Amino acid sequence: MVVRTKGARGRNRAIFIRKFPRQKGGNMATSNSLLPTDSQQQQNLDAITDDDFEYVDEEFVSSNLTPEEQQPAPKLGPMIPELFKQPPLVKDGLVTDTSNLQDQTVEQCLPFLTGEDGPLKLNAYGLPNLNREKHIKFLKQSLGPLPGRFVAVDASRPWYLYWCLSGLTMMGEDVSSYRENIIDTARTMQNESGGFGGGHGQMSHLATSYAVILAIALVGGEEAYDVIDRKGMWRWLCSLKQPDGGFQVCVGGEEDIRGAYIASVIITLLDLPLDLTPDSPAYDGGRSNLLTGIAEYVRSCQTFEGGISSQPNNEAHGAYAFCALACLSILDNPRRIIPSYLDLPRLVSWLSYRQYAPEGGFSGRTNKLVDGCYSHWAGGCFPLIEACLSPSGPNSSDDKKTSTGLAAAPESLYSREGLIRYIMCCCQDQTKRGGLRDKPYKMSDPYHTCYVLSGLSSAQHQWDLDSDPLPLGPGETTPTMAALGADSVWNVFPYIDDNDQIYDDSDRVRPIHPAYAIPQKNVNGIRGYFQGRGFA
Amino acid sequence: MPPKSKAATKPSKSLFPPTNPTTTTTTSIQTTSSSEPSTEPTTVLERSQQRYEKTRPFEAARQKQGGSSKLSKEDQKGWICDQLLHLTNRLPQASRSRLLGPKASKEIWWTINGTNSIDRGLTKKPKPHSTWGTDRNGHDVGSYTIERFDERIKKRTALTALLVSSRVFRENVEREKRGDLDARSGCPVIVTEREIDDERVRRSKMAALKKELYGEITGKLAGSVEWEDVVPIPHEEPEGALAAIAYPADYAEAMSYLRAVMATKEYSHRCLRLTQHIIAMNPAHYTVWLYRAACIFALKLSIPDEIEWLNEVALANLKNYQIWHHRHLLVEHYYPTIASDPEALAQFAKQERDFLIAILSEDTKNYHVWSYRSWLVGKLGMWEDQEELKSIEALIDEDVRNNSAWSHRFFLVFSNPEYSTPGKGATEADPKCPQHIVDREVQYAQQKTYLAPQNQSPWNYMRGVLVKGGQKLASVHAFVEEFVVKLGDETGEEIRSTHALDLLAEIYAEKGETEKADLCLRRLADKWDKIRAGYWNWRRQCLQSEKKAGPEQPGEEVTVA
DSSP states (O other): OEEEEEOGGGOEEEEEEOSSOOOOTTOOOOGGGGSOOHHHHHHHHHHOOTTTOOEEEEEOOOTTOOTTTTSSSOTTOOOOOGGGTSOOSOOOOOOOHHHHHHHHHHHHHHHHHTTOSSSOOBOTTSOBOOOHHHHHHHHHHHTSOBOGGGGGGGGGHHHHHHHHHHHHHHTTOOOGGGHHHHHHHHHHHBOTTSSBBSSTTOOBOHHHHHHHHHHHHHHOOHHHHTTSOHHHHHHHHHHHBOTTSOBBSSTTSOBOHHHHHHHHHHHHHTTOOOOOOTTSTTOSTTSOOTTTTHHHHHHHTBOTTSSBOSSTTSOOOHHHHHHHHHHHHHHSOHHHHHHHHSOHHHHHHHHHTTBOTTTOSBBSSTTOOBOTTHHHHTGGGHHHHHHHTSOOTTTOSOTTBOTTSSBOOOSOSSOHHHHHHIIIIISBOOSTTOOBOSSTTSOOOHHHHHHHHHHHHHHHEEEEEOOOOOOOOTTOSSOSSSOGGGGOOEEEEEOOOSSOOOSOGGGOOOOOOTTTSSOHHHHHHHHHHHTTOOOO | OOHHHHHHHSOOTTOSOOOOHHHHTTOHHHHHHHHSOOOOOOBHHHHHHHHHHHHOHHHHHHHHHTSGGGSOHHHHHHHHHHHHHHHHHTSOHHHHHHHHHHHHHHHHHHHHHHTTOOOOOOOSOOOTTTTTOBOTTSOBGGGSBHHHHHHHHHHHHHHHHHHHHHHHHHHHHHHHHHTOBOTTTOSBOOOOHHHHHHHHHHHHHHHHHHHHHHOOOOOTTTTOGGGTTOOOOOOOOOTTOTTOBOOOHHHHHHHHHHHHHHHTTOOSHHHHHHHHHHHHHOTTOHHHHHHHHHHHHHHTOOHHHHHHHHHHHHHHOTTOSHHHHHHHHHHHHHHHHHTTOHHHHHHHHHHHHHHHHHHHHHSTTOHHHHHHHHHHHHHHTOTTOHHHHHHHHHHHHHOTTOHHHHHHHHHHHHSOGGGOOTTOOTTSOOTTSOHHHHHHHHHHHHHHHHHOTTOHHHHHHHHHHHHHTTOOGGGGHHHHHTTEESTTOTTTOEESOHHHHHHHHHHHHHHTOHHHHHHHHHHIIIIITGGGHHHHHHHHHHHHHHHHHTTOOTTOOOOOO
């Protein structure tokens, strides 16, 4: 609900009033009473107390909006399919905490999806534009300096580098101007014993190393690449490699599927040798190498639901599905390795069920809520899934059938329209803060900004895998001499919808590599630099 | 400047003709300064400025007039002498006399003395801000009243005295460490408890004074006797660093001490307290947690005590996951000490479960808690523990849509080493899985399905159980049909669960009834679950390609020639 008042200096001031009380435990009032009708709204305003609602007072810069543009929707009404305008057809009566939260989320999203919520200019399909300018400003601000309360993310600072630079890159900004700063920042995070930590004096961690290396790849340039101590990195990776094929995230840390994905990314981007050092926990006299058993570890994380968990025997979770698929796609051609190691039909089923209507966005687990970040974690799995369900190579005789024995994927396995609607309508923070978010009424942050944009990017593009699997060595089930998937040739095209395209062309963001999550040219830049290079 | 004065500034031995000292007493400066009533200064700055003017009357006059050319001839001469004097005063004695020669020096002094200047100490004009600096609020100390300034001077003196005593104390500590002997008594130097207490009091006084005088915040650690011997390693980062955080003073200090103790691999009680201090400020700091674990193991501290402390921290930081890895490490370490004692093991398992129940009641789907829980079941071998199954059932009864609880149940039942084959995939049939377990679990899932048929959790569970047990999906055909009424009948069609329709499609496909399977999928795509139309249509295509391929199962491995 928006109440317009005259603000200082003649500018319009919009006061947003949170329609829903902050969640207090699970004791929500019945959902119907939460949404006052329009005629009730004005009356209710007087009765609202500060205890019930949170006021979000934002000054709206409305000078660039003409009075016509301030109309909430065109006269005929935008073209929004019914699917995105009402709760699902099949619904149970039983009320539990889960159903309460789900109903509340649907109610919070609907006004955004139907364009009834704000003064935004919507296109003929009921979508606002991507507020590039504000999102860019938000990300640039997040690159610092940051106030003291950010101490809570002190161990995640490298992530800020990646999230912000990746988001800026996708929105078309040239981030090479940050090269010097990245070089300086990365140096303080690198440890003499190899790898990057969260900051000066923090232990090396795979997650922070991944973020720093991708940030370096994003700014590019030999000077930046040279910051990385590859020999130290290799030694350190050897110390994390476990006998079961997986990787610990740091020395003494947990072993999980993030480790497997990140190690594959680092090994291939830096073209590290695969040999294990004799002091590696996985050293067995030279039979195993850094890649040995990774695929088996990934396989052990698939659950009875078909999704992937962080470690064997846990619940299937969207973030880990991406890690699993991207990891396998780096190790070998996804057409061969994904169906060999994972139950593909079950995985596709589970992934498809992550998308909800009317919200259009993805959830991370069964019976959990949609969240903008799963636009990437779950949505970003589809280019890889579609690659292994694409008719194999130009020599294939049957273009309806894939090498998996399953039918070729249609144009799109999931509803790109649904995801794009959720992102454009529900995930943009339209206040002067900018940035993208989990869902309406949540604060935007660099994490969500990056991954919502990544999801938008994958929904707007189509990736074709242009290479057939290269032959394996005798007796191999996965490549052991090199990560063959890293050499796969991917072609990217703008996704053209058979029906009308619901978003404006100006809102198309740049594509990123489906496994490395940075643009292809940056992947090629850093790999090309290190390829065939020994240790200096 | 007129050429005359310009020439005059050049030091030369015959600069002035000999003058009668008595004439200089009649300079205008002398007259003006004595005629002006001297006002009482209100601030320190004013007082100093007045003093300055008194000691350097020519310079003061020149500044007031706006240039030496505006001075009278006599005053100009006096000003030049004054300048020369101050210039040469900066030089060493030898070069001073070489520059001017004894005669010229004498003349200069004559002239200056003739002005009756009182003091020649102030060479620079006092200026606001730069002369005394600023206080803790950023105010110029020069703007203080005289009384307030005297007060400040007293405090500074007190602080200096404390600093001196504190240095003596620290020297004594060093001497005690080295085992030095006291010069007077000849006994080894001993720092007494009382002296330590005195030093504590002194330090808090010093911290208070430093804060009051300069706004300097002395960290808890820098001011503490305990951390005396550690030289902190401050945070290092170049100016252009990105996402740089303006660390609060306490945090920055604690981290600089952490860097120092980690560099020397010190594992001690004070380090343990330091980690607690940092964790309270930033519980997401993985480095601190790992260091804490290392300290506990090195000091051989009680694991149950640490777990008790951890419980509090976990309840206060529900979303934190470092806590759970820390707990994992603690249990790994503790387990061997109780492994051979079934009673202790059962007791420990119960304690852990009680805490897990408590924390899950706050956040029923917390991923990290559930991950820890499944690991714990495996570690402590809680497979046959009926309480574990009961507690999961309680959570499912509370919210039948809690998928985390369903997942844990699947793990608990089907990963039991008693009836599972190691290495089997989760979606693979396991011949070791007994029929009665499969039946029991299918029945359980079906009961729960009735409560809310559109709830996917028990559907996924049931399907998972059937696959694990190697059963045909068709064995639940009748049950599934209950949720699908008049399929394909435009008017009477009623779907109580889209998941039932999904499974029904699979059952028909399994039976080879492709047409019926296709109808289920078509209805899902066209009406009941349109968001997944792309997926349902792909499934329809799969049906066709399977039909073409014959009985061959999909998903078979590709063999590359």
